[in-house]
Amino acid sequence: MTESKKPVLETRNLGITFGGLKAVQDFNIQIFEGELVGLIGPNGAGKTTVFNMLTGVYLPTVGSVILNGEVLNGKKPHQVVSSGVARTFQNIRLFKQMSVIDNVKAAITKDIKYGMVDAMFRTPKFWKVEHELTEKAMDLLSIFKLEGKADQLAANLPYGQQRKLEITRALATDMRLLLLDEPAAGMNPTETAELLECINAIRDRFGISILLIEHDMSLVMNICERIQVIDYGLTIASGLPEEIAKDPKVIAAYLGE
Amino acid sequence: MKKRTGKGYIINTAVIAVIIVAFAFIKSAFGGNEQFRLIIVPSLWQCCYLIILAASLNLILGFLGQLSLGHCGFMAIGAYAAALISLAFQRAGVFTEKAGPAFVLVLIGCILAAGILAALVGLLVGIPALRLKGDYLAIITLGFGMIIVNIINNIPFAGQEGLSLGSASASLYKNGLGFGTASKVTYLWVALIVTLICLTMMFMFIRSKYGRAIKAIRDDEIAASASGINTSYYKIFTFTFSAFFAGIAGALYACANATLSTSSFAFTNGGILNSTFIVVMVVLGGMGSLTGSVVSAIVMFFVNYQIKNGLWVKSLPGFLGGIFAYPMLVYAIILIAVIMFRPRGIFGTYEFSLLNFVRDIKEHRAKKALQKAGNKEAKSND
Ligand SMILES: Nc1ncnc2c1ncn2[C@@H]1O[C@H](COP(=O)(O)OP(=O)(O)OP(=O)(O)O)[C@@H](O)[C@H]1O
Ligand SMILES: [Mg+2]
Numbered sequence: 001m002t003e004s005k006k007p008v009l010e011t012r013n014l015g016i017t018f019g020g021l022k023a024v025q026d027f028n029i030q031i032f033e034g035e036l037v038g039l040i041g042p043n044g045a046g047k048t049t050v051f052n053m054l055t056g057v058y059l060p061t062v063g064s065v066i067l068n069g070e071v072l073n074g075k076k077p078h079q080v081v082s083s084g085v086a087r088t089f090q091n092i093r094l095f096k097q098m099s100v101i102d103n104v105k106a107a108i109t110k111d112i113k114y115g116m117v118d119a120m121f122r123t124p125k126f127w128k129v130e131h132e133l134t135e136k137a138m139d140l141l142s143i144f145k146l147e148g149k150a151d152q153l154a155a156n157l158p159y160g161q162q163r164k165l166e167i168t169r170a171l172a173t174d175m176r177l178l179l180l181d182e183p184a185a186g187m188n189p190t191e192t193a194e195l196l197e198c199i200n201a202i203r204d205r206f207g208i209s210i211l212l213i214e215h216d217m218s219l220v221m222n223i224c225e226r227i228q229v230i231d232y233g234l235t236i237a238s239g240l241p242e243e244i245a246k247d248p249k250v251i252a253a254y255l256g257e
Numbered sequence: 258m259k260k261r262t263g264k265g266y267i268i269n270t271a272v273i274a275v276i277i278v279a280f281a282f283i284k285s286a287f288g289g290n291e292q293f294r295l296i297i298v299p300s301l302w303q304c305c306y307l308i309i310l311a312a313s314l315n316l317i318l319g320f321l322g323q324l325s326l327g328h329c330g331f332m333a334i335g336a337y338a339a340a341l342i343s344l345a346f347q348r349a350g351v352f353t354e355k356a357g358p359a360f361v362l363v364l365i366g367c368i369l370a371a372g373i374l375a376a377l378v379g380l381l382v383g384i385p386a387l388r389l390k391g392d393y394l395a396i397i398t399l400g401f402g403m404i405i406v407n408i409i410n411n412i413p414f415a416g417q418e419g420l421s422l423g424s425a426s427a428s429l430y431k432n433g434l435g436f437g438t439a440s441k442v443t444y445l446w447v448a449l450i451v452t453l454i455c456l457t458m459m460f461m462f463i464r465s466k467y468g469r470a471i472k473a474i475r476d477d478e479i480a481a482s483a484s485g486i487n488t489s490y491y492k493i494f495t496f497t498f499s500a501f502f503a504g505i506a507g508a509l510y511a512c513a514n515a516t517l518s519t520s521s522f523a524f525t526n527g528g529i530l531n532s533t534f535i536v537v538m539v540v541l542g543g544m545g546s547l548t549g550s551v552v553s554a555i556v557m558f559f560v561n562y563q564i565k566n567g568l569w570v571k572s573l574p575g576f577l578g579g580i581f582a583y584p585m586l587v588y589a590i591i592l593i594a595v596i597m598f599r600p601r602g603i604f605g606t607y608e609f610s611l612l613n614f615v616r617d618i619k620e621h622r623a624k625k626a627l628q629k630a631g632n633k634e635a636k637s638n639d
Contacts, residue, residue, distance in 0.1 A: 081485035093480035106473040107484035119465035
């Protein structure tokens with residue numbers, strides 16, 4: 001990581017209060033191109049809240065989110081997506097009553113260049129775009145080996161594959177920055193290892209940056225290039241994995257004072 | 258993946274052609290039959306607009322996942338728009354008899370205009386209303402349905418004499434479209450084709466990016482917006498699109514009835530045209546299945562017909578007969594029964610497709626043939 005590079009995502013003194021509760025304060029982070037950064041902290045520290053502010057679900061009370069020099073605050077979630085940020089959720093949120101492939105196709109919103117008239121009359125343009133969408137979706141599904149399940153209902157997938165489908169759907173948005181909220185939650189060690197491999201594969205293939213929330217310390221220490229730790233909404237440490245592991249404040253936060 | 262070919266088109270076109278030929282045949286064979294003219298044809302007209310109503314509300318209820326109780330309001334707009342516009346043309350002397358190419362043109366124009374006007378109002382109502390969700394949306398759309406009826410009641414030219422100013426009553430006696438028995442038979446094809454076109458348009462809608470987007474919103478709105486779907490846009494679009502068809506259904510209603518009265522569109526109306534009845538049709542057929550809406554519209558038409566005209570209903574003893582005196586009660590019971598015993602409706606989200614149907618039959622035959630061959634082999638081995 002060279003400091004002269006411009007960050008993909010940058011936040012400046014980001015903060016939000018719910019009623020009297022200061023859920024997140026003075027949150028500053030920089031993520032550079034192709035980087036994998038970890039965001040960790042105890043339960044209720046404010047990690048998911050940070051994601052919600054980055055993606056336009058919550059409007060920050062103070063501070064700003066800057067993506068490639070463009071201010072994201074106040075943008076709606078779908079506008080944030082079209083700026084190139086996609087996410088997954090801590091509690092899986094799929095389109096349960098839709099097929100696996102439609103889950104992915106629904107998220108490819110950028111290059112659909114047909115309108116109502118094409119849809120009503122099934123013009124050649126319609127078929128061409130739909131074929132392209134199907135091809136692209138199948139291609140993305142093959143990353144997590146889900147192509148065999150394309151026509152199944154998303155609700156019928158086993159838990160691990162639902163997590164994978166959610167990541168696939170995020171990839172379908174053509175993002176440059178991927179936010180993963182505890183992707184390994186509820187997975188067994190083999191599944192987690194497999195997920196790790198896939199995350200690396202995705203980075204190599206798409207060259208995207210990733211911000212990862214994770215409770216599994218070994219996973220975070222293994223794959224993250226940098227880690228930022230928050231507790232009670234405040235950043236208590238940030239740096240390389242080795243530094244974080246030794247940081248007394250982090251140890252105190254995790255073991256409880 | 259299955260590759261799309263022109264097969265579906267060919268099969269569907271062939272079936273439509275068969276229907277049209279069969280229809281022409283039936284009309285020439287039974288055209289003089291009293292039963293056909295007085296019962297079957299009016300029933301078909303009613304079924305047509307009920308099917309359009311149910312299917313179009315299903316777009317909002319079943320596919321978009323929003324509760325709207327004001328669908329009859331859009332239908333009322335369509336009905337009055339078609340009636341008044343046709344009346345204006347009649348007064349202007351474009352047509353005098355309900356026959357001839359000029360009349361057919363006016364008829365088709367009125368149906369289209371009814372849809373467009375209802376869609377415009379749908380857009381205006383949808384923009385603020387769809388900021389709300391769930392019960393709040395239900396209440397605001399319910400209120401909207403009532404407001405529409407009241408507004409029409411107070412429009413001077415919507416009164417008894419139609420476009421003659423000053424008589425502000427709810428009823429429109431001289432309806433430019435209002436078909437008598439003979440015209441209903443003559444123009445049945447218009448109703449059937451309009452219904453077919455509307456259904457096709459709705460199918461095309463749900464089997465495109467629009468359908469994917471609104472189903473995604475139904476399943477998880479937060480995830481949909483986090484996947485780049487502009488949820489407000491698709492919600493308003495679907496609401497408008499659905500109102501368009503409700504307006505068309507209203508125009509067909511105006512054709513099938515010599516008199517229009519706002520009270521038949523009121524929420525409290527015990528007949529077939531209230532928003533609860535339409536909701537029951539959608540829920541019974543299956544939220545998220547247009548096929549279900551078509552079937553349940555026909556089923557509910559029969560239920561309503563039996564309640565109104567069935568001799569067996571009149572011979573029911575005291576208490577039971579009492580229930581049937583209040584059709585709304587029967588619909589409510591049907592709704593509760595469906596929700597208790599078959600919450601996803603008759604069809605769930607199943608859609609009938611001729612192509613798949615043909616394929617399934619072929620597969621079934623192939624399987625049977627295989628089994629037979631297997632049996633023979635087993636026997637010869639014995
Ligand atoms: N919409 C909200 N309204 C009120 N309080 C909220 C809201 N969202 C989050 N909070 C509060 O903000 C704090 C941080 O929550 P957050 O979900 O971000 O924690 P987290 O770090 O993701 O925890 P976990 O590891 O359990 O997922 C919590 O105290 C939570 O109760
Ligand atoms: Mg969280």
